[in-house]
Amino acid sequence: MQKVLEKPSAVATEANGQTKWVYSFGKDHPAPPLDRNLLGGKGKGVAEMTAMGLPVSPGFVITTEACVRFREKKEVPKSMDAQVDQAIAVLEKMMDAKLGDPENPLLVAVRSGARISMPGMMETVLNLGLNDETVVGFGKKINNERTAWDAYRRFIQMYGNVVMDMGLLKFEQKLAQKKTDKGVEFDVDLDAAALQELVAEYKEVYQEATGEPFPQNPREQMEKAILAVFKSWDGEKAIAYRRYHGYPDDWGTAVVVMAMVFGNKGDNSGTGVGFTRDPATGERRFYGEFLLNAQGEDVVAGIRTPQPVNKAQAEKTGSTLPSLEEVMPSVYNQLEEVGQTLETHFQDMQDVEFTIDEGRLFMLQTRAGKRTGVAAVKVAYDMLKEGLIDEEEALMRVEPSQLTQLLFPIFADSDKRQAEKEGKLVARGLNAGPGAASGVVAMTSKEAIEFAKKGIKCVLLREETSPEDFAGMVAAQGILTQRGGATSHAAVVARGLGKPCVCGCAEITFDEETGTAKVAGQTLKTGDPISIDGSTGEVFIDALRTRPSEILQVLMDKSMSPEESETYQQYATLMDLADKHRRLDVRTNADTPDDTQVARAFGAQGIGLVRTEHMFMEKKRLLEVRKMLFSTAEEDRREAVAKLLPFQKADFKAIFKIMDGLPVNIRLLDPPLHEFLPHSKREFEELRAEMGVSTDELEAVADSLREANPMLGHRGCRLGICYPYLTEMQVEAIFQAAVEAQQEGIQVFPEVMVPLVGDKKELDHQKGLIQQTTKRVFEKMGAEVPHKIGTMIEVPRGALQAEQLAESAEYFSFGTNDLTQCTFGMSRDDANSFLPVYTQGVEFTDGQVKQILDFDPFQTVDQTGVGELVKIAMERGNKSRPGIKCGICGEHGGEARGVKFFHRLGLHYVSCSPFRVPVARLAAGQAAIEEKRAKGAEGK
Amino acid sequence: MQKVLEKPSAVATEANGQTKWVYSFGKDHPAPPLDRNLLGGKGKGVAEMTAMGLPVSPGFVITTEACVRFREKKEVPKSMDAQVDQAIAVLEKMMDAKLGDPENPLLVAVRSGARISMPGMMETVLNLGLNDETVVGFGKKINNERTAWDAYRRFIQMYGNVVMDMGLLKFEQKLAQKKTDKGVEFDVDLDAAALQELVAEYKEVYQEATGEPFPQNPREQMEKAILAVFKSWDGEKAIAYRRYHGYPDDWGTAVVVMAMVFGNKGDNSGTGVGFTRDPATGERRFYGEFLLNAQGEDVVAGIRTPQPVNKAQAEKTGSTLPSLEEVMPSVYNQLEEVGQTLETHFQDMQDVEFTIDEGRLFMLQTRAGKRTGVAAVKVAYDMLKEGLIDEEEALMRVEPSQLTQLLFPIFADSDKRQAEKEGKLVARGLNAGPGAASGVVAMTSKEAIEFAKKGIKCVLLREETSPEDFAGMVAAQGILTQRGGATSHAAVVARGLGKPCVCGCAEITFDEETGTAKVAGQTLKTGDPISIDGSTGEVFIDALRTRPSEILQVLMDKSMSPEESETYQQYATLMDLADKHRRLDVRTNADTPDDTQVARAFGAQGIGLVRTEHMFMEKKRLLEVRKMLFSTAEEDRREAVAKLLPFQKADFKAIFKIMDGLPVNIRLLDPPLHEFLPHSKREFEELRAEMGVSTDELEAVADSLREANPMLGHRGCRLGICYPYLTEMQVEAIFQAAVEAQQEGIQVFPEVMVPLVGDKKELDHQKGLIQQTTKRVFEKMGAEVPHKIGTMIEVPRGALQAEQLAESAEYFSFGTNDLTQCTFGMSRDDANSFLPVYTQGVEFTDGQVKQILDFDPFQTVDQTGVGELVKIAMERGNKSRPGIKCGICGEHGGEARGVKFFHRLGLHYVSCSPFRVPVARLAAGQAAIEEKRAKGAEGK
Ligand SMILES: [Mg+2]
């Protein structure tokens, strides 16, 4: 058969120069190119399994290119139909049956299959090829009239639902009615005659809904089904999914047509799904479920409870149903064997679908199995140990962002579902800072601090947070806000602190008068129990129990030893692999000794950004800052600033000690003065009393300090230029701390960084002050410490002027948050009003819903615009200072795509919040492997 | 003598390879290179006059390069001293006298002389070379002991003051005491003996103040004086002046040393200053004043009233003193002749200083004379008619910004001085919008509108203005604000409207309770008289009479014919010349039919920017806008928007009619939604009543709309993407208006521009809406109009993405205001807190006061950063759309340096506020000439 088949296929597609839209697959048939992009994941899976000699029903794949062409031209390619006809002919020969043949009909399943599996796509139409004639022939052929009519019934229902989009309700009503009429309880109890009646009723339902009789021509059925697959690519849910995951619209989907096998021929038949390992834990054991005497959709439909595939699983899940291992031991053994074969072949855990047709196993699909972060790490670790994959591959197997799942405290899923059942899941917000937090409600930072003092765990609930809430955020277990996106103050600080955070939870409303909040009809007040899952965005009015991450128990609390924790060992192995390969250094953004400790435990190679402003925000210090701002006499200002020195110095010294031997890059005061203004009347009064001036005077100064656009206002190096003593005080604090630490035997490498520089003269002014102050401190203390002076590149002009800046700056640190703001002209704080529209997609006049931006540029670095400025700055900086050290200290330094991009640009390090350090290490390791592989591919 | 002199000089500077720091000049001496940059203005002037054969006392010039070297190395170049010695030797030979020779002493004057004359620089030390010995010899030589002692006295005083910086007070006290002692009234009545005593006392005063005896060595005197000149370059006042005018610090100053001539030898001697034409009006007549029997400093000292140079001037100024023309007719004739010679030679009006030494005229200095805008235009016009200069040169002779002086209403200077004398000049603010306005105080926009309705002229007095004040600003004669810089809302809108504006007048304080303001101890309330001069920043509590500009009388009011107005003819000639040469088109930024009318009269070649937001700001319309914003149902929003259509349409139609035959570029709604929010309780209540919702609901929506950084918020195309009906409504209004206008015989060329675009998809989304709407309007109305769709480039990402944008955009319009904000990360509204420090200079650790930025980038385009982005955008845009039309519509399009820069970049047009159109035309003409000349110079 092989030779006969090969020819027409080859001639049809090459001699006439047509594009090959359709590829057949089947035993002894030459395998199509095993290209996921062309055949889709499902198509490639079945074609590859066929080529491997595994039991797969034959069929053909219509390529993703056909779908892409369809989207462009709004019609299927002309030559595709002919190729489908040919593929049908090939399949007919392989199956020794004919589409529409009343005696010996070929029945097929039509499925969609994009590169990646995608919810919302048309799933499956089974039993296609049945009509009023073939149903009879089919019944005779399988010698089972009932199964034939049941198949026809199912076909009409599926076709009506997924091809004609008419829903299931009417069909289900008829089915229910029929069961009532016949006095039976289950579908399976309907006999052939009843099913035949039902088919007639289904056809009426169909005609009513569509205005056309149910199509009797199997070729027409197939044409429509193929079209439906193509169209489902642009279904709302599929688009939303692509948006969320950042997949492009122009991938398109393939269509997989396979000869039917039947899991519903009786108790020697069945259908199921499974994983070659446990997708939740990564444990090495076949994991899955199946239904006896059922077709594919029954498993997911949830009508009958599926049975576990093996005894181990039955035990674990507490299922009392007999497992496949018990019911059909040889089929189960074959399935396990197939699983082994697949793992060996694909070198990854597989997610499979199978059908058992009268005791014969057929594989319907295989693909890499989705898994939790925990499972991903374990599977990679195990497969490495098993010798299935090598170190590089193991490193590539874990999605960096999944790693955080291992680091944060979590809720047990069962606890959450229990709470949900009890109606305690009251809202969902943005999952802005992963991890679980639980405790009582604190409505203000002050309350949070008081709870903390008393040892009571709390969650800080605010409309939104401001820098003044910092202490409260530190004190709280987690943060919940009504307003703000994933990069709002709350989210950024929470991630920095490694605190769970749910933000933008709009369902919550606040009542200022009573100082309470409302959500889901319930009032929330200080002291009420609350739990938030920052990994999912769920909010519970309940105090759920959290479980700490083992890794932190080993690294920080030392409450576990490395040997005790398998998770830790897996994590450590992965990190070792990453460190072995990566070129990019990973530092941390840490403002406090606590942060620094965590970051160092997570392997940070220094600090890339110490934000000194938090050091100004604590209550006592803030008062001095305010006195500085509100004093009109320079003397008073200097005096107020001088009082801040001891605080800063102590913080710096603690940080230097923890970062012994590693560089610590400190940014001079950056935030808008605006942020330091007193807010409440009480704060005003306090300041007034302290300063002994009139309220009017104070108000007048406050007025003059208030800004229309603080992010573009009096901040960054502009502060240090207008108030040089601010710079002097900070530099003095840094170097006094550094010299003292050094004298205590600590190796210190302070780096001082000037923020928001757009012109060399700004930098030179500050550099002069830094050098002068440093010299003074060194002379006074009789010792020097090695140090560097650098600049942030965070306004576009700074990037353009990088050649000039590098004449003075010893290093660059890219502040990609501000750079993104300025490059887009888009404020991180305000973007929530339109950015979701941009990233989720908006309707264009051509009727298509398209994303304006593929990603939120505050979360994923904009490689095109912001990235180009980084590139420009690096090129120019290197002109005047070859090899100038360049790092990233924006939020993007802890996001895997960003890290990889920065690796490619040739930066020296990224810096991210402590809990992102492992993520960045992993991403950096992967980036190096990817680069190596790309070079290898080029070489070929 | 010539040959003898030539040699040593040549040998000294060339054979030994030393830099030539010193150049001699004198009759028959080879002229130094007549390079202003090298010799300074004064040095070049005297050297050139000498070379022309005019009567000039000989001397030498120490170059600006010597000063530059001095600033760098903090010491005078080693080889300079020797060169000075040689130059002294040369001068001694020319004068046949010797420095320090007791019998025949050479006396010299030492003056500073930078490229441009600069207040605050060391001015002059006369009579240098006198000491206790030479004073006697000098007296004998001139046969006038008294003059000799007087000269010595003056020398000590000047030296003490300007070289040793000890002030004049102590000297003046001694002089006064001496006169009392001697019982005389005037200095001239002191005899030689008295003066000799005075010299002794002066020397004591000197020693007391400096701790050293008065230097007796003339060479030391000279050395110190030269150093003083060098140091004065970095004097506070000189630095401030350079800051203000944007002159670089590294020009340095030259030192001019000239043999003394004496205007104080009796009544056949004198000294004076003058202009070859009237510097205020440009009238062609020698203009100046002089003093008999006086030395240079007496003229400016104001002790004696100077006499006019000629009878005409005496008549005009009402002086009863005899003129030079009468006192010394032949000297006057010679002076007039010299003036003619100088004008012919320099082809420009000259500002000269002269001394008459016993009937002999000596020229001390010549330079191009500073003149008012009015004079500049007249002089250029006259000289062109006189054939003294050609068209190109005439075009180059007027500083474009001066042109506005001819356009705005003005106060008579005499009226202002009278008011000042009466104590009615109460404050000075920023001269933010040129012109004079006078009327009664309006404290709110509403009051201004009411006054206008009653025909009462008013000045709007506000703390600062917001877009809602627009109608009030239109109604008022001028605007006065307490807060905001030269680019604040008030200033920008005022300039756009051609209204006088004084802003940032911090002396004014507001009392909200009484609704009054205070300034200079006086209370200002609604209805009080007030006058502001927006050209000078002066504020008067008085109703001064304004005079309208003749040009507007001819062009707009038609109350004068072109023939009646000489000023108009001059203006028109200048504009014709500019138009003949310029390559750059000049459009206008106009939002209202009135603006458009003015701009067209001023020669705008279309509109480069119609801001539609003002059309939303009028009270009735604003309510609909607010309803749109606050409605939660999309239907309600659409309905509210639809109500705005007729307003917009009417405005557009009126604008199209006025711009018949010319393009009109309309920007879709741009400002932050934020700006449309209700402010006062009353406004909230009004909206609440109109919408029938609760205050709480309204407040909640307002809260959600408020932005932290509105300039980076929900604005620009983000509005049209989130609220597509806003775009549709505007486009519908534009094209309904366009079609109707066309049907009435008007030639319309609408251009629709999408603001704040950073990504092609944003543009494509809006372009789709524009095209769809346009098509619908055309189909409905049965006619089409030619039109274009373009984009603003005003965020850095837009510039970087220009290649992609140009695929969709038919033209680019650079919004340099926003682009400057984003490129610097600096808000125009908030920069006032630090930008003045940046542009005025700040002390660096090396002790130097340096500017961080040479210019306010919101006033003068930042060529380095913003300019580079414009360049990048043009290059990239031209890749995908060769020849793409590019214009500027920021404030920078009306600023001469900006216009010239944009010409060089190859833009197609600039667009500026109506009253800047003539400025831009002139600057564009000059840019073309400058380019031609630069090419010519290259060719050489
Ligand atoms: Mg920053």
Ligand SMILES: [Mg+2]
């Ligand atoms: Mg703009």
